[in-house]
Each structure stands twice: as C-alpha cells, then as structure tokens.
Amino acid sequence: MKKFTFLAAIAVVLTVFNGCQKEPSVNESIKKAEMRSIVKVFQPSNKVEVENGMLSFNSKQAFDATNHEIALADRKSVDLWEKSLGIKTPASIFNSVIFAEDSISEYFKSLPINEQEYWESQPQKHSAIYTEALSKKTIHLLPDGDGGEYFDLNLYDKTTASLINLDGFVKIENQIYQYTNNAIKIIQDGDVKKIELIKSINQSFDGNNMIVNVFDGNRLKNATVVAPTNWTQDMPFYQFEKNWLGNYQKRVKVWIDGHSEPIGSTYGDYCFEYVNCTFVIRAEAQKKNFWGNWVYGDYIPSLTFNAEWIYDFWQYIDVTYGCGLYDGASHYVPSSKPISPYSAYYPQVNNGFFYLTPHGAWQGSPIFFSRPISVHGTVTWSFGPLTNQTYTW
Numbered sequence: 367m368k369k370f371t372f373l374a375a376i377a378v379v380l381t382v383f384n385g386c387q388k389e390p391s392v393n394e395s396i397k398k399a400e401m402r403s404i405v406k407v408f409q410p411s412n413k414v415e416v417e418n419g420m421l422s423f424n425s426k427q428a429f430d431a432t433n434h435e436i437a438l439a440d441r442k443s444v445d446l447w448e449k450s451l452g453i454k455t456p457a458s459i460f461n462s463v464i465f466a467e468d469s470i471s472e473y474f475k476s477l478p479i480n481e482q483e484y485w486e487s488q489p490q491k492h493s494a495i496y497t498e499a500l501s502k503k504t505i506h507l508l509p510d511g512d513g514g515e516y517f518d519l520n521l522y523d524k525t526t527a528s529l530i531n532l533d534g535f536v537k538i539e540n541q542i543y544q545y546t547n548n549a550i551k552i553i554q555d556g557d558v559k560k561i562e563l564i565k566s567i568n569q570s571f572d573g574n575n576m577i578v579n580v581f582d583g584n585r586l587k588n589a590t591v592v593a594p595t596n597w598t599q600d601m602p603f604y605q606f607e608k609n610w611l612g613n614y615q616k617r618v619k620v621w622i623d624g625h626s627e628p629i630g631s632t633y634g635d636y637c638f639e640y641v642n643c644t645f646v647i648r649a650e651a652q653k654k655n656f657w658g659n660w661v662y663g664d665y666i667p668s669l670t671f672n673a674e675w676i677y678d679f680w681q682y683i684d685v686t687y688g689c690g691l692y693d694g695a696s697h698y699v700p701s702s703k704p705i706s707p708y709s710a711y712y713p714q715v716n717n718g719f720f721y722l723t724p725h726g727a728w729q730g731s732p733i734f735f736s737r738p739i740s741v742h743g744t745v746t747w748s749f750g751p752l753t754n755q756t757y758t759w
Contacts, residue, residue, distance in 0.1 A: 408439050408447035416451050418558050421529055422537040429529065429538050434704070436528045437712065437720065444528065456534075457527040459495070459504045460519050464716070466493035467517075468663040471655035482656075490657040503547065504532065510660040511604070516652065517661075518717065520547045522581055525646055525721045535561065550629070550642065550727060552577040572630045579629040579642060579727075594627035595740045599757035604652075607751050616665050618750040619650045622757055626738035629727060636736045637689035641679070643739045645725040647671060649718035649749055666714035667750035674707040675743025677724050681733045693736035706743070715749070 412428035414421055423429040436444050441461050448458055470493060474485050485491075496517070499505045506520040519527055521534075526545045530536045534544045542553040544564060551567070553560050555575040564576050571578040604617035623646045628638040653665040682690035704710075704722055712718060724739055744758045 405440050405443045405446065407450060408436070408443040410435055410447075414451075416453060417537055418561075419453065419533075420531045420535040420537055420542070421451075421453065423539070425539060429536075430704075433525070433529055433721075437718075453531055455528055455530060456504050456519055456521060456532065459499050459532070460527065460717075463493070463496050463499050463505060463517065464662050466495050467655070467661060469493075471657075471661070471663065474656040486657065490655070490659060502532075506547070512660065514659050516659070521545055522548050523550065523644070524719045525725065527719075533565070548582070549578060549580045551579070552727065577630045577640065594625050595738045597624035597741050597759045598622060599624070599745075599759060604650075605750070605752050614654075616651070616653045616750070617660070618652075618667065618752060619648075620669075620747055620749050620752070620755065621648050622646070622745060623648055624741055624759075626740065628735070628738060633689055633734065636693075637682075637734050639731070639734050640727060640729050641735050641738050642727045643677075643724050643741075645677075645722045645741055647673070647718075647720045647722065647745065647747070649715050649720075651716045651750055662716045666716045669712045669715040669718060669747065669749045670710065671720075671745055671747035672707065672709045673704075673722060673743060673745045675722065675741055675745075676706065677739055677741045679724075679728075679730075679735065679739045680737035681730055681735055685733065687732040689734050689736070 410432045412423070412425075412431050414423060414428070414432060416422065423432065436457075445458050445461075448454055470491055474482065474491075477485070496505075500507070500517070503520050505517045507515040508518050510516045521527055523545050526534075526536065526543075530543075530545055534546050536543050536545075537556065540556045542556050542558070542561065544551040544553075544561075549568070551564050553564055553576055557575070560574075560576060564578065567576070567578045568580065569578070570580050599622040601619050601621050604619045606614040607616040607618075609615045623644055626641055626643040628640065629642045630638065630640040632638040649669050651662075651665050651667050652660045653663050655661045655663065678695045680693050680695050682688075682692065683694040684690040684692045706723075708722065710720065712720075724741075728739070742759060744756065746754065746756045748754060
C-alpha cells in the first residue's frame with residue numbers, strides 16, 4: 367500500500383452600561399454563578415507539552431485523543447488545565463463569552479417586570495470579554511436568519527479551537543500548524559523562527575518548507591481545475607421548540623460539513639502532493655436571550671450519533687514517485703480514530719464540531735494524488751427535539 371501521510375488532524379468583567387434608568391449591577395451574579403461548582407483539573411491520557419507558547423503533541427494519535435477527551439470533559443476542568451499550562455485557546459475564550467453573555471441575559475430576566483420592559487426597549491448589553499473577543503477577531507458575527515446576528519468562533523476549522531493558542535498555532539509530529547479564519551498554514555520543518563513570517567503570508571504559498579492554504583468559503587483560492595469533492599449534508603432550516611406561551615425560544619440544527627480539495631503546489635492539473643479534507647459533524651443549539659436575539663447559552667441538549675463510512679483517495683498506479691498517466695482509487699475503512707463504525711454520546715452541546723477520519727491535511731508520498739478525497743457513509747443522530755434522523759450519501 368502506498369504511503370498516505372497525515373499532516374494535520376482537523377473530531378465558552380462586564381462593561382459599564384449607559385441608560386436613563388439606574389443600571390443594574392450583574393458582576394456579583396456572574397461571580398456567584400462561577401463559584402457554584404468545584405471541578406478537578408482535566409487530565410489528558412496522552413503527554414501534552416508546551417513549546418514556544420503552543421501545545422505540542424508527539425503524534426497525530428495523541429492530538430486526536432486529546433481533542434476527543436476535551437469534547438467529553440467539563441469545560442471548567444479544561445480551563446483549569448489550560449491555566450496550569452500557561453496557555454489559552456479560542457475555545458476557552460468562546461465559552462467565557464457564552465457564560466458572560468448568558469449571565470447578563472439571565473440577570474435582566476430576573477428583574478421586576480416594569481424594569482424588564484424598560485431594558486427590553488434598550489440596545490442589547492454586552493460583556494467586556496465579548497467586546498474584546500470581537501475586537502481581537504476571536505469571534506465574529508454571523509446572520510441568524512431572522513434579520514439579526516449571533517457570535518461564533520472565527521476559525522476556518524473550528525475543530526482545532528481547543529488545542530491551538532490564540533494566534534492559531536499548534537505543533538504536531540514536529541510540524542507547526544496555524545489555523546486562522548480563512549487559512550491553514552504549515553511549517554513543515556518545525557522551525558519556530560518562521561512563525562512571524564508565516565503569520566504575515568495571507569495568500570496561498572508553497573516554498574521554504576512552508577505551505578499556506580487560503581480558502582474562500584469552502585473553496586481553496588487559486589485552486590486547480592480539479593473540482594473539489596463535496597458530500598455535505600445540510601438541514602435547510604433550524605428545528606424550533608416553543609415555550610409554554612407558544613413562542614419559538616429554542617432551535618437546533620445538525621449537518622455534515624464534508625468536502626476535499628488539493629492544497630499546496632500542483633504539478634499539473636491532476637497532480638498534487640497534498641489534499642485537504644473536511645469531514646465534520648456539526649451541531650448547533652441556540653436560544654433567544656432577554657432581548658429576543660438568537661445566542662449560544664445554557665440550552666445544551668445531548669447529542670448522540672452513529673456513523674459508518676469509507677473514504678476513497680486517488681493516486682497514480684504506473685509510477686514509483688510523483689505523477690503518472692494512470693490513476694486508481696483506493697478504498698479504505700478508516701483505521702485511525704475515530705474509526706468506522708463509530709458511536710458517540712455528548713451530554714451537553716450548543717456549538718459542536720466533531721471530526722471523523724480522514725479530516726485534515728494529507729500528503730501522498732511517494733506517489734502523488736490525482737483527485738481529492740471522497741467519503742461515502744451513513745450517520746444517524748438525535749439532538750434535542752430531533753430523534754433518529756439519518757444522513758446517507
């Protein structure tokens with residue numbers, strides 16, 4: 367079997383308000399909420415080190431396992447682990463924003479009715495950490511489908527949010543990766559002296575042991591004539607839940623983000639050494655806050671899914687290195703975690719992104735790729751009010 371090398375595995379202080387009515391103080395309510403539970407520090411099963419301000423994993427398997435363990439862990443315990451290592455991740459900031467924004471909303475809901483009526487007519491109040499995260503582009507605003515906006519992680523590959531630092535860097539198998547809002551970047555020789563240089567490159571690039579892949583949506587900019595493969599399975603609309611008054615106050619959505627495209631340098635229209643693959647189960651649960659806007663908050667239903675799939679990759683079959691004239695498909699049941707069939711249960715999810723193999727960037731060596739990766743499978747899932755739903759492609 368030809369070598370198929372993994373490159374990058376890609377499976378939440380308040381501002382002073384202004385108003386003509388006396389501004390309520392919510393700092394104390396947030397502090398009390400933070401003190402409600404005492405948790406132990408998260409302990410990953412694999413060794414994780416910190417090098418040059420970023421997490422470092424000695425293998426792809428260690429990276430994968432830690433990511434899955436974090437998804438199942440209490441967020442506060444993970445925050446304590448980050449603090450013990452002296453690092454902070456976008457996931458930690460994002461969850462802190464959720465907590466602060468939700469605490470503000472719940473506080474205003476607890477006010478007397480006459481005061482609520484006044485504050486409902488005022489612009490929405492935001493926490494300092496929300497404003498800071500927005501200004502630093504850790505989060506960004508997306509249209510909510512109802513004429514408003516909601517905040518979300520500002521990352522092209524959100525599955526990395528719990529393992530990268532705030533500049534987007536992580537080290538895996540002696541290679542350094544940076545994940546931004548629209549790019550995946552790789553320092554192939556692990557040279558930390560190139561970090562500032564690769565941060566400054568904002569267009570697709572391949573040279574000096576560095577690869578930069580800039581995306582426009584799901585499409586790689588400056589792509590070859592080879593069409594990307596796509597197996598995305600989407601819900602056209604959210605599923606809504608009504609409260610006792612008959613108003614829609616909660617909504618959920620589950621979809622599969624699946625596509626693959628060539629990255630890095632190409633050696634002809636149908637010859638490339640690297641491909642990127644996105645294969646992620648996405649789950650969103652949102653509620654309306656005090657001001658009637660859709661947000662991530664304390665609506666966190668459980669998610670279960672059962673998945674079975676195979677993936678195909680195309681390489682040349684008439685050469686021992688590089689590209690040739692004839693190619694062929696290799697059909698594999700995934701052998702690296704999470705392997706197929708795979709079943710998962712997550713007790714609390716509001717903004718979930720759970721990747722399945724072969725998610726990530728891959729290198730064909732010594733035989734190059736002729737086409738992007740494709741995936742075929744079935745996923746059955748239940749989330750909130752939706753049960754026993756199935757995607758097959």
